[in-house]
Amino acid sequence: MNDIIASDSTRSDRLADDLRVHFELEQWLYREARLLDSERFKEWLSMLAPEISYWMPLRENRFRRDRRPAPTPATSASVFNDDLQDLELRIKRFDTGLVWSEDPAPRVCRSVTNVEIAEGDAEQGLLVYSNVSILRSRRQDEEVTFTARREDLFRRIGDEWKLARRHIFAMHHVFLDENVSVFF
Amino acid sequence: MTAATVDIRAMVSEDGSVQDRRIYWDEAVYNLEQERIFARCWLFLTHENAIPNPGDFITTYMGQDRVIVSRGRDRKINVFTNSCRHRGNLLCAADSGNTKSFVCNYHGWVYGLDGSLADVPLESEAYYNKIDKSKWGARRVAQVESYRGFVFATFDAKAPVLTDYLAEMGWYLDSFMDVPGGAELLGPPVKVRVKANWKLFAENFVGDWYHVGWTHGGGATAIGSPFDVVVGNGLCLPGYQVATSFGHGFAAAVPPDGSIPSMHQRDTKRLYDEFMLSRRPANLQRLGPERAKLHDAIWDCTVFPSCSFLRGIDTWKVWQPRGPRELDIWTWTLVERDMSDELKQMIRHSSELTFGAAGIFEGDDGENMEGCTWGGEGYITRQEPLYLGMGEGKERRSDRYPGTVHADHACGEIPQRNLMRFWRTMMTCDSWDQIKEQQREQAERRAQFDVRPEAA
Numbered sequence: 001m002n003d004i005i006a007s008d009s010t011r012s013d014r015l016a017d018d019l020r021v022h023f024e025l026e027q028w029l030y031r032e033a034r035l036l037d038s039e040r041f042k043e044w045l046s047m048l049a050p051e052i053s054y055w056m057p058l059r060e061n062r063f064r065r066d067r068r069p070a071p072t073p074a075t076s077a078s079v080f081n082d083d084l085q086d087l088e089l090r091i092k093r094f095d096t097g098l099v100w101s102e103d104p105a106p107r108v109c110r111s112v113t114n115v116e117i118a119e120g121d122a123e124q125g126l127l128v129y130s131n132v133s134i135l136r137s138r139r140q141d142e143e144v145t146f147t148a149r150r151e152d153l154f155r156r157i158g159d160e161w162k163l164a165r166r167h168i169f170a171m172h173h174v175f176l177d178e179n180v181s182v183f184f
Numbered sequence: 185m186t187a188a189t190v191d192i193r194a195m196v197s198e199d200g201s202v203q204d205r206r207i208y209w210d211e212a213v214y215n216l217e218q219e220r221i222f223a224r225c226w227l228f229l230t231h232e233n234a235i236p237n238p239g240d241f242i243t244t245y246m247g248q249d250r251v252i253v254s255r256g257r258d259r260k261i262n263v264f265t266n267s268c269r270h271r272g273n274l275l276c277a278a279d280s281g282n283t284k285s286f287v288c289n290y291h292g293w294v295y296g297l298d299g300s301l302a303d304v305p306l307e308s309e310a311y312y313n314k315i316d317k318s319k320w321g322a323r324r325v326a327q328v329e330s331y332r333g334f335v336f337a338t339f340d341a342k343a344p345v346l347t348d349y350l351a352e353m354g355w356y357l358d359s360f361m362d363v364p365g366g367a368e369l370l371g372p373p374v375k376v377r378v379k380a381n382w383k384l385f386a387e388n389f390v391g392d393w394y395h396v397g398w399t400h401g402g403g404a405t406a407i408g409s410p411f412d413v414v415v416g417n418g419l420c421l422p423g424y425q426v427a428t429s430f431g432h433g434f435a436a437a438v439p440p441d442g443s444i445p446s447m448h449q450r451d452t453k454r455l456y457d458e459f460m461l462s463r464r465p466a467n468l469q470r471l472g473p474e475r476a477k478l479h480d481a482i483w484d485c486t487v488f489p490s491c492s493f494l495r496g497i498d499t500w501k502v503w504q505p506r507g508p509r510e511l512d513i514w515t516w517t518l519v520e521r522d523m524s525d526e527l528k529q530m531i532r533h534s535s536e537l538t539f540g541a542a543g544i545f546e547g548d549d550g551e552n553m554e555g556c557t558w559g560g561e562g563y564i565t566r567q568e569p570l571y572l573g574m575g576e577g578k579e580r581r582s583d584r585y586p587g588t589v590h591a592d593h594a595c596g597e598i599p600q601r602n603l604m605r606f607w608r609t610m611m612t613c614d615s616w617d618q619i620k621e622q623q624r625e626q627a628e629r630r631a632q633f634d635v636r637p638e639a640a
Contacts, residue, residue, distance in 0.1 A: 056542075058372060058374045060280065060372050061277065061278050061279045062278055062280065062281060063281050063283075066278075066281050066282075068281075074529060077371060077372055077373070077374050077532070078374075078533075078540070079374065079536070079540060079541045079542045080542055081533050081536060081537075085450070089407070089449075089544070090406075090544055093402040093403050093405070093544050094402065096401065096402040096405045096406060098401035098405060098415070099402040099547075099548065100399070100551070101550075101551040173375065174375040174512055175374075175375065175376045175377065176377050177376075177377070178376065178550030179376065179541070179542065179543070179547035179550050179551075180376070180541045180542040180547075181542065181547050
């Protein structure tokens with residue numbers, strides 16, 4: 001009888017841990033979305049690990065029978081293929097106040113869903129899936145919705161989760177708006 | 185307005201300096217462009233390295249005609265309309281791949297790599313062997329040429345051969361195409377849709393340095409030296425503009441101190457500069473001093489009608505028209521074959537960061553072009569002509585640089601006016617004989633210009 005009670009409490013401990021991690025990372029993703037929607041880019045940068053690799057490849061239309069290897073950050077045509085310095089450069093440009101296409105400010109709203117904690121651990125990296133849908137409304141009536149699946153790697157640095165890698169799989173081939181000026 | 189009543193001559197002034205803004209708005213003008221420009225001129229398709237082996241193919245557009253570009257078993261490049269001749273369905277929905285044949289999804293008609301109709305299901309049972317397959321192959325283009333690996337095609341059998349059509353621009357393209365190893369593109373192309381008229385991009389890339397300091401002030405400030413000097417349009421960069429026959433042109437910024445003004449940063453810049461410096465002696469010997477300097481410069485260029493690039497950045501574009509108020513921008517990266525794979529991928533990343541779909545420079549342009557197009561929505565606004573007269577009277581010729589040259593600095597609208605004049609020529613001339621005659625007349629007028637001995 002003692003053995004059964006012992007194994008039950010181990011399982012519930014694991015479940016409590018899983019729920020806590022899931023909650024923390026889901027909240028992390030919601031907070032990230034809110035910061036980006038609010039153009040709080042410096043705070044967003046502080047959520048990223050120094051080794052961040054931020055990649056969004058082109059989604060090419062290949063036949064299902066095509067045996068060519070899938071694109072990688074080193075071999076692909078991409079929309080984003082950034083390290084931390086590249087992301088900082090993007091934000092530096094935005095902060096100049098000279099980006100006329102962003103003035104007046106657009107209205108941007110991100111919805112994050114389908115959060116799943118997959119495999120891994122806090123030190124080496126925890127793989128997290130999520131979907132994001134970004135509505136951008138500009139000027140009078142220019143609206144576009146971008147949607148993507150994300151495969152993220154999170155590391156625990158101190159008492160915070162930091163994003164070490166994001167691979168973004170956009171649900172688009174042709175991007176239906178004049179520039180992809182939002183972070184996914 | 186029908187094609188018969190479109191008065192193109194009145195829409196662009198003879199010297200190209202004034203335009204009726206309906207050229208960016210009207211359906212009838214656009215339809216005439218499809219007939220007179222996109223069905224007759226040479227259009228850029230792909231680089232040969234995208235279709236190296238027999239059976240390789242890519243799909244793209246010529247105007248709004250969808251085409252398949254395939255490498256035959258005989259290694260020839262085939263270009264034909266992406267359309268089955270049975271009921272007209274799309275033949276190939278993939279962007280690229282390798283195949284033995286193209287099979288229509290509707291009834292299973294089979295086309296060969298050259299676009300010929302190879303097989304139809306139930307040929308004896310249902311067609312009673314009466315179908316003449318030779319009549320129902322896909323429509324092939326009239327001419328295909330690869331200029332140093334860059335594949336162009338035209339539907340018009342009467343169009344001059346590609347080298348004649350490129351004219352003086354071929355000499356300039358050779359600055360980076362006729363080097364040991366040559367040049368190539370990294371693809372596949374990334375595509376972005378903009379609600380603007382395609383010509384606004386073609387005319388911007390043909391010679392608009394004037395907008396860099398204003399439109400791109402944010403990006404130029406962030407990138408820093410040497411580009412931040414133009415922010416706010418306080419000065420014009422040293423360099424020159426060139427306009428050639430057949431509407432092509434470019435503007436180059438050439439630093440007098442021999443430095444390499446690329447937009448690459450960090451390690452990319454270091455490796456890029458190393459590569460460029462290492463090639464200087466060979467380039468000087470092969471190309472001569474003018475083109476060796478141009479090889480290292482930063483330049484924008486348009487090959488009429490719809491192919492443009494930025495050397496030193498290094499982005500390659502096709503402006504794919506989708507009606508008078510919409511286009512798709514297709515973007516590749518331009519590199520030299522002899523560069524290491526590492527440097528090529530670094531240049532790709534650098535060009536995507538600046539002029540890719542999320543480019544910190546590219547992102548500024550789309551909105552301007554949409555504004556320029558949609559101003560035509562208003563009945564009154566549409567009636568106000570637009571002015572393209574910067575640098576009027578500054579056209580010169582040079583002993584050492586073919587074409588029309590403006591060499592005070594890189595800012596001017598001489599290639600833009602040249603592009604507008606050629607647009608007017610293509611739209612109003614019924615035959616290539618007339619078009620070539622007008623180009624000859626233009627070249628004769630150029631011979632009257634003052635000589636500018638030190639063009640750059």
